[in-house]
Amino acid sequence: MKDQFFITSLIIPGPRSPGNEIDVYLQPLIDELLEFWVDGVPTYDASTKETFMLHAALLWTINDFPAYGNLSGWSTKGKLACPSCNADTDSNWLKYGRKHCYMGHRRFLPPDHIWRRKKWLFNSREDHRMPPREFGPEEIQIQLQMIGDVQFGKSHRKKKRTAEELNWTKCSIFFVLPYWSTLRLRHNLDVMHIEKNIADNILFTLMNSLGKSKDNINSRRDLELLGYRKELHLIWHGDRVTMPHAQYTLNVEQRNKFCEWLSDIKFPDGFTSNISNCVSRRDCKISGLKSHDCHVFLQRLLPIAAGGYLRSDIGLALTELGTFFKELCARTLDVNRLAQLQTDVVTILCKLEMIFPPSFFDVMRYVKNKARPEGSIAEAYIHTECLTFCSMYLKDIETRFSRPERNIDADEEETLMGSKFSTRKFVPWIQEHRTSYTLDVSADLYALACGPDRWVATYAACIIHGKRFHTKQREFRRRTQNSGVVVTGDEATNNLDFYGVINNIVELRYMEWRRVYLFECDWFDVGDRKRGVRVDDHMISVNMNRTWYKDEPFVLASQADQCFYIRDLRAKGNWGVVQNYANRNVYNIPPRPRVLEVLDWESSTPDADQEDEPSYYYEPVQCDNTDQVATELNRPDILPSHVDAREIMDPVGQCIDSTGFINDDMITSESGNAASEGEYSDEEDL
Known part of the structure; x- marks a missing residue:
C-alpha cells in the first residue's frame, strides 16, 4: 500500500x-x-x-x-x-x-x-x-x-x-x-523494524563500533559472571587489563576492506538508496542506514561479507539468517516452505547462541526526537498527507498523482517481441506462399517475414518491463548498475541459467514502424562448474573474466531479465555473486493459453492465474551431530586490546562501589519494573 x-x-x-x-x-x-x-x-x-x-x-x-x-x-x-x-x-x-x-x-x-x-x-x-x-x-x-x-x-x-x-x-x-x-x-x-534491529546489532558488532557493539566490556564481565566461554573473559596482568578479540569481530585491516567493498557496490536504478553515502572510508565507520538499507544489507550483503571475513561456521550462521529473511519477505509464499522456515529459525537462533554473547539477545528501543515536534516523524507525516490530499485537485502542474513512475515503459511503439528466428530461409518462403496460402497471415508475421531494415539503431539505455537497462560502458561514471542480464534456461539447456552484461542495445526496424530490440551481451562461462561458476546452497557466483558463446552474443530483450553482481569476497579474482530481484510494481503473470479441442473446437478452462515470483531453491538449514562451533571464539592472531583499569571491577567481577549497579536481588518476581540507566519502565513513552 x-x-x-x-x-x-x-x-x-x-x-x-x-x-x-x-x-x-x-x-x-x-x-x-x-x-x-x-x-x-x-x-x-x-x-x-x-x-x-x-x-x-x-x-x-x-x-x-x-x-x-x-x-x-x-x-x-x-x-x-x-x-x-x-x-x-x-x-x-x-x-x-x-x-x-x-x-x-x-x-x-x-x-x-x-x-x-x-x-x-x-x-x-x-x-x-x-x-x-x-x-x-x-x-x-x-x-x-x-x-x-x-x-x-x-x-x-x-x-x-x-x-x-x-x-x-x-x-x-x-x-x-x-x-x-x-x-x-x-x-x-513489522518485519522491517525487526530487520533493522538485527542488522544494526550484527553490523555494529562486526565493526566493533564504540558504544554500539553488543560485544563490549560489560558483556565480557557478564560472561565471566555466568562462567562460560572463558577464552573471551578479560585478562588481568597485575594492574593491566586486556580484552581478547572475538571471532565475530573484524580487525582494522578487515574493517577498512569491508568499508571499501561496501562503498564500491552498485545497485540497479531504484533498487535502494546509495549506501556508499553512509560509509566513511577515512574513519572506517558506517552510519545513517535507513530501514530499507538494513533490509538490503541483511538479505543481500551480509551473507557475502560474512563468508569472506568470518570463520566458516560463523559465516554460515549469518548467511542462513539472511536467507531466512529473504525467503520470509518473498512476494509469494508457500505454506510448506513456511513450515520449514519455522523449524529453521530455531536452529539459526541456537547457532547464534553458540557465537554471540548474551547481551546480543536483548530488546532494542528507539531514540525519539522529544525536543521539537516539528522534527518528529509524526509531524512530517501530517505534512505529507496534507500535500498529497491537495495534489489531487491540482490538474495543471506535475504532482505525485500525475507524475509517471521512474522506470515506466512510456510511449511504447508497436514492437515484435517473439521467439528467436532465422530469416535466411524463412523470408523467401513466406513471401512465396503468402498469396497462395488459404488462411490469413497476420500483419506482424508478414512484417517479420519481410525482414528488418538494413539500417539499425543502437542505444546505450532503454526501459523494458519496468526496469532500466544500461550498457556496461555507460556505467563507468555512474553509481548504479543496470547492465546485468539473466536468461532463464529450459529443457534444451538442462535448466541452466545464462548470466552476462550488456555491451550494446540494438533496435531492428520492420515495416509499419514495428520494432524488435536485442541485447548484445558478454555471456559468462556457466558451463564450467569450477572455473566459471560456483553454486552452493545460498549463492551463485560467476567468474567475470571468463566468457562464453562469443559467436552468439544476441538475445531478445523480451527473453532477458535484469540482475546485478556484487564482488565475491570469498574467492580470489574477479568473481561476482549473482543477485536476482523482482520489480515491486511489475508482476509476472503467465498468459492464459487457448487450448482448442480437436472434436468440438471449444476452448478449455485454464487454471487460475497465480503470481509466481521466480525464486531460488531454498535449502533447509543443516543441523547434524557435529559441533557447529567446536573451536574457541577468541582470535589468537590478534593481540588483545588494552582496557582502562578504572572502568573494570576486580577479577572476580565484584563492583568496588556496588551502589551504582543493580544486582539480581533487586529484580523481583513481578519482573522488570526496576528503573535504571539501561532498563526502561512502563511509564516511559514508547
Whole structure:
C-alpha cells in the first residue's frame, strides 16, 4: 500500500506520546468496529445494483515491538517481555549490562536433539525443557481479571505490578470487541523494524563500533559472571587489563576492506538508496542506514561479507539468517516452505547462541526526537498527507498523482517481441506462399517475414518491463548498475541459467514502424562448474573474466531479465555473486493459453492465474551431530586490546562501589519494573 492511500485518523505529535494511554484515543475506532460487527453498514453493490448490510471485523494489528505493548496491554520490557511465551518467558538479568537477555532457544528443538545435551556449546548446562505452551482465550481472560483498576493519564503515578498480574499493564480496549479474545493471532510485528534491529546489532558488532557493539566490556564481565566461554573473559596482568578479540569481530585491516567493498557496490536504478553515502572510508565507520538499507544489507550483503571475513561456521550462521529473511519477505509464499522456515529459525537462533554473547539477545528501543515536534516523524507525516490530499485537485502542474513512475515503459511503439528466428530461409518462403496460402497471415508475421531494415539503431539505455537497462560502458561514471542480464534456461539447456552484461542495445526496424530490440551481451562461462561458476546452497557466483558463446552474443530483450553482481569476497579474482530481484510494481503473470479441442473446437478452462515470483531453491538449514562451533571464539592472531583499569571491577567481577549497579536481588518476581540507566519502565513513552 502506498502513502497516498493511507488514512491517518489521529496522530498526536509532541514531547509526550500517548504511550499506554492510547486506549483513550482508540475509543472512536472501537465504536465504529462494534457498529461494523453488530449492526453493519448499508453498502451499495455496483455489480448487482443493490444495497446490502456490510459487516466487518478487525483481524490483527501490524506494529513494532514497543507499540505491541501499548496496543496489547502486555509490557514488552522486563523479565516477561515475550507476549507469546507469557509466564514461561526465558530471561536472564545481565548484572553489568543492566538489561535482560532472552535466550534458551534449545527448548524449541525436538526432545531428542543432540544440542540439548551439549552444554559446552551453550551456557554450560543441558536443556531438556519443553517449548512454552500456548495460552488459550480462557486463560488470557483469567489473567486479565487479575489486573487491578488502571487509571489513565499522565498525572497518575504508575503502580507496581503484583506477581499475579505478570506483565499485564491493562486490559486492552480491543478486548471490548466480542471476537477479539477468540483470535489466535491478534498482533503482528513489522518485519522491517525487526530487520533493522538485527542488522544494526550484527553490523555494529562486526565493526566493533564504540558504544554500539553488543560485544563490549560489560558483556565480557557478564560472561565471566555466568562462567562460560572463558577464552573471551578479560585478562588481568597485575594492574593491566586486556580484552581478547572475538571471532565475530573484524580487525582494522578487515574493517577498512569491508568499508571499501561496501562503498564500491552498485545497485540497479531504484533498487535502494546509495549506501556508499553512509560509509566513511577515512574513519572506517558506517552510519545513517535507513530501514530499507538494513533490509538490503541483511538479505543481500551480509551473507557475502560474512563468508569472506568470518570463520566458516560463523559465516554460515549469518548467511542462513539472511536467507531466512529473504525467503520470509518473498512476494509469494508457500505454506510448506513456511513450515520449514519455522523449524529453521530455531536452529539459526541456537547457532547464534553458540557465537554471540548474551547481551546480543536483548530488546532494542528507539531514540525519539522529544525536543521539537516539528522534527518528529509524526509531524512530517501530517505534512505529507496534507500535500498529497491537495495534489489531487491540482490538474495543471506535475504532482505525485500525475507524475509517471521512474522506470515506466512510456510511449511504447508497436514492437515484435517473439521467439528467436532465422530469416535466411524463412523470408523467401513466406513471401512465396503468402498469396497462395488459404488462411490469413497476420500483419506482424508478414512484417517479420519481410525482414528488418538494413539500417539499425543502437542505444546505450532503454526501459523494458519496468526496469532500466544500461550498457556496461555507460556505467563507468555512474553509481548504479543496470547492465546485468539473466536468461532463464529450459529443457534444451538442462535448466541452466545464462548470466552476462550488456555491451550494446540494438533496435531492428520492420515495416509499419514495428520494432524488435536485442541485447548484445558478454555471456559468462556457466558451463564450467569450477572455473566459471560456483553454486552452493545460498549463492551463485560467476567468474567475470571468463566468457562464453562469443559467436552468439544476441538475445531478445523480451527473453532477458535484469540482475546485478556484487564482488565475491570469498574467492580470489574477479568473481561476482549473482543477485536476482523482482520489480515491486511489475508482476509476472503467465498468459492464459487457448487450448482448442480437436472434436468440438471449444476452448478449455485454464487454471487460475497465480503470481509466481521466480525464486531460488531454498535449502533447509543443516543441523547434524557435529559441533557447529567446536573451536574457541577468541582470535589468537590478534593481540588483545588494552582496557582502562578504572572502568573494570576486580577479577572476580565484584563492583568496588556496588551502589551504582543493580544486582539480581533487586529484580523481583513481578519482573522488570526496576528503573535504571539501561532498563526502561512502563511509564516511559514508547
